[in-house]
Structure formats: structure tokens, C-alpha cells
Amino acid sequence: MKQQILVIGAGFGGMWSALSAVRLVELQGRDDIEVSVLAPQAELRVRPRFYEPNAHHLVAPLHELFDVVGVHFIKGAAETIDVAAKAVGYIDASGAQKIFNYDKLVLAAGSSLARSDTPGVSQYAFDVDQIEAAIRLETHLKALENLPDSKARNTVVVAGGGFTGIETATEMPARLREIFGEQAEVNVIIVDRGQKIGMVMGEEISKSIAAASDELGVEWRLGVSVQAVDANGVTLSDGQHIEAKTVVWTTGVRASSLTEQIPAERDKQGRLHVDAHLKVVGQDDIFATGDVAYAATDDIGNYALMTCQHAISLGRHAGNNVAARILGVDPTPYSQPKYVTCLDLGAWGAVYTEGWDRQVKLVKQEGKNLKTQINTQWIYPPAADRAIALAAADPLIPVVA
Structure with missing residues (x-):
């Protein structure tokens, strides 16, 4: 046996x-x-x-x-x-x-x-954690076209300014304009407890995140958190309510x-x-x-x-x-x-860093070219060829050289 x-x-x-x-x-x-x-x-x-x-x-x-x-x-x-x-x-x-x-x-x-116990998250928020959730978000975004034009319809709030939150938010303006038209007024807002844009990612990389956010029109609400989500938006810890038909949860x-x-x-x-x-x-x-x-x-x-x-x-x-x-x-x-990172920043490009202190090496289109290669080639399975697949499984092969 x-x-x-x-x-x-x-x-x-x-x-x-x-x-x-x-x-x-x-x-x-x-x-x-x-x-x-x-x-x-x-x-x-x-x-x-x-x-x-x-x-x-x-x-x-x-x-x-x-x-x-x-x-x-x-x-x-x-x-x-x-x-x-x-x-x-x-x-x-x-x-x-x-x-x-x-x-x-x-x-x-x-x-x-991790499912948040913040009121309204389970009923009204979306996420991109699993493929079913990502598909649900996309279906929702496309259905927004059928609603009357309004600030709430055209606004997406992303809860969390970490890796997933930043990539989701910076991709969102292009996704919304694909649905509403290139001239549409869209609003993407990242809500983050940090005191500076992208600080959870490190001091140097935060400069690229800030530049990309500015160019793309992605707004950051810093030093606050989402206290509740409802059908019409979010309530922040400072008491402010943001009208939005789409809330994406990315923390935990x-x-x-x-x-x-x-x-x-x-x-x-x-x-x-x-x-x-x-x-x-x-x-x-x-x-x-x-x-x-x-x-x-x-x-x-x-x-x-x-x-x-x-x-x-x-x-x-x-x-x-x-x-x-x-x-x-x-x-x-x-x-x-x-350790390296390659953070997608939507139409602005991407930023590639090396080391645990995230020293920036490539930005904008150069970074985007690398990110595209990573996302479409490097992380996919090897070919269904026995010799090729088993050779690729050698533990001594570095993931990044």
C-alpha cells in the first residue's frame, strides 16, 4: 500500500x-x-x-x-x-x-x-478577497449604469489603505469610467486610520502612492475609520457621512x-x-x-x-x-x-520596491511593465509538461532573483 x-x-x-x-x-x-x-x-x-x-x-x-x-x-x-x-x-x-x-x-x-463586526458591513459592503466576491462587485458596478446619475452612484469608498485597498482604489476610476463614460465625474475615497497617505507601506513608497492618488483623483480620508455602512454610504468615526452606492472592505x-x-x-x-x-x-x-x-x-x-x-x-x-x-x-x-513589492497604481502606473524597508526602484510605466509581467506570467502555474513542471518545483529556485 x-x-x-x-x-x-x-x-x-x-x-x-x-x-x-x-x-x-x-x-x-x-x-x-x-x-x-x-x-x-x-x-x-x-x-x-x-x-x-x-x-x-x-x-x-x-x-x-x-x-x-x-x-x-x-x-x-x-x-x-x-x-x-x-x-x-x-x-x-x-x-x-x-x-x-x-x-x-x-x-x-x-x-x-476576516468578517468585520462593523454595523452594515455584512449587508452592504463588497470585497475582492475571493473570486465570487470580486465577481459580485463587478456585477454591482455594471448595474450602477441603470441608476440615475448622482454623486452617490458615482462614488466608491474603499475601507483600508493597505496593499489591497490601494490597488482596488487606484484601479477604480478607470473601471467606473468604462461604465459611465470617459467624461463622468467619479469619486473614489480611501478611508484609512493612518495619518499619512500610504504610510502603512513605508515612507518612500508613500510618495508614489500620493502622486498616483493625486493624478487619478483618488481622495484619502486619514485618521478616521468606517463606523457603519448603510445602503447609501458610510459613517466615519468623526461623524461624517459619505454618500456612496459602493463600499469595498479590504481590512483584516x-x-x-x-x-x-x-x-x-x-x-x-x-x-x-x-x-x-x-x-x-x-x-x-x-x-x-x-x-x-x-x-x-x-x-x-x-x-x-x-x-x-x-x-x-x-x-x-x-x-x-x-x-x-x-x-x-x-x-x-x-x-x-x-523581499520585493510591486504595487499597481492604476492608470498612473506602478511602483516596484526592494527590501523590507521598500526602497523604490521603478515607478510609473517601468513599474507597470513589471507588474503586468508578474500578474500575467510569473504567478501562473507551469506548463502541463511533466519535466517542465517538476523542474519548476525545485525549492532552490528563487521566486525573485
Whole structure:
């Protein structure tokens, strides 16, 4: 009977974990280990792009890739993890409850926007966290054309001035004018608790964010927060009410609740503490990767963020190392000291930075060219060719050079 490696999740961390595990098994010439992926769909949903229009196109099918490399795909949603029994309970495609028994587990269940308890958010606000939510927002935006012209109709409030909030807001003027016409008076407002535009991103990059916001007409309301959302807009912490038919919530992300079923330490975002090999601390048979892993990227105190940049490398390492544990070969310690950002700023362009202090290297069109390359090429799955796909899963390949 084959030993079973189960990967929960088919996102960046899960897909690369599966490919990397198969790669090492093949390199060791073994045929007694099976790698399975359990996920609701065999597709990579390109989440970093959900702020863009046409979200329904932002998926990459994985069936052919999994087939060609020999990954067993299980269509279903994981619900329970029984650590003692080494069993995962899931609901299959037909709605039936099933059990999968594993020898080693890689948890790559991702993260989601933490539901805010701010009054009105659940009823009236939109988000771009998952593809269904991004499609819902797009459907809503297109339907605005059928409403009478008004300031509220033409106004979008984005709650949160972090990465997602900025990319969503700076893309929004073009999206609205595509619907209402190029001459339409549109209003996009970012509400942020910070005291300076884009300060959560760092001092140097904030200059580019401010310049782009000014050119695009994106307004910032600083030092305040959204206290309530209603059908006609938002009420801010200073008592002001902004009329808007569209409110996009972008603050607060939390790791999958499946992490809570594993007896182990978690950080404030619910991520499992892992060792240098991405094995969950205190668990011999469970690895965590992607957005559910609290992993040190270097030896100077930096930790992986909930980004595809980190999830790709984390996945390659987790898959390699879970296979290494079964095979009895040396694992490859996770290390990702180089950190970069490439922030899309709509029609203004983009800004590319290097280092944890975000030193600006490229702006405007040069930055946009790189962002386009990242979004349309670098983060997509490898070709459905066994040799190419497995070579790409080598954990020693840097995500950014």
C-alpha cells in the first residue's frame, strides 16, 4: 500500500507543495508514495489580481497539470482534521461526507478576509478577497449604469489603505469610467486610520502612492475609520457621512480556521508556527505552508507575509520537505531573504520596491511593465509538461532573483 501525502488546498502554496513533493519522490526513484490534493476545485484562483475587472477570467485550470505529473486530485472541501487518527474529513462533490487517511499532511488552506463586526458591513459592503466576491462587485458596478446619475452612484469608498485597498482604489476610476463614460465625474475615497497617505507601506513608497492618488483623483480620508455602512454610504468615526452606492472592505485577513484543529501555537492571524523545514512545531506529521504558516524568511527577524511571493517558495519547500520526511533524506531549510513589492497604481502606473524597508526602484510605466509581467506570467502555474513542471518545483529556485 502506498504512503499518502495529502495537501489541503490548491492555491499557490498547495499547488507548489504537490508539485515539489512529486519532484522529490521521482528524484529518489520511488513509486510507493502518492501525493493527493484536496480542494473545492482543480484550479488556481489568481487572487492577487481580484482588484482588476473581469475577475471570472482570473483562474488557471490545474486538472491537466495534476494529471501529467501524477497528482491525485480530490474534489471536496475539508472540514475536520483528526490529528490523532491522521484523518481529514471532507464534503465531496456530491455532498457526501468522506474521510481521507494520510501519512503526512500539508495544510495549505489559505486565508480569507476576516468578517468585520462593523454595523452594515455584512449587508452592504463588497470585497475582492475571493473570486465570487470580486465577481459580485463587478456585477454591482455594471448595474450602477441603470441608476440615475448622482454623486452617490458615482462614488466608491474603499475601507483600508493597505496593499489591497490601494490597488482596488487606484484601479477604480478607470473601471467606473468604462461604465459611465470617459467624461463622468467619479469619486473614489480611501478611508484609512493612518495619518499619512500610504504610510502603512513605508515612507518612500508613500510618495508614489500620493502622486498616483493625486493624478487619478483618488481622495484619502486619514485618521478616521468606517463606523457603519448603510445602503447609501458610510459613517466615519468623526461623524461624517459619505454618500456612496459602493463600499469595498479590504481590512483584516485571517488564516483558515482549519489551523484551529491542530494542537499547536498560532500567531494573531491564526497562522501555525513552523520550524525551518515548515513542519508545524510540536507535530511530527503535519506541515503548514502559504497563508497558514508563520515562517521565518531569514535570521534577522522577518516572517513570510500572506502574499503569493512567499506562498510560492513556501509551497516548494513544504512539498519537498514533507516528501523528504517519508523518504528519509535531508530536507531543504526554507529561506527567502529577498523581499520585493510591486504595487499597481492604476492608470498612473506602478511602483516596484526592494527590501523590507521598500526602497523604490521603478515607478510609473517601468513599474507597470513589471507588474503586468508578474500578474500575467510569473504567478501562473507551469506548463502541463511533466519535466517542465517538476523542474519548476525545485525549492532552490528563487521566486525573485
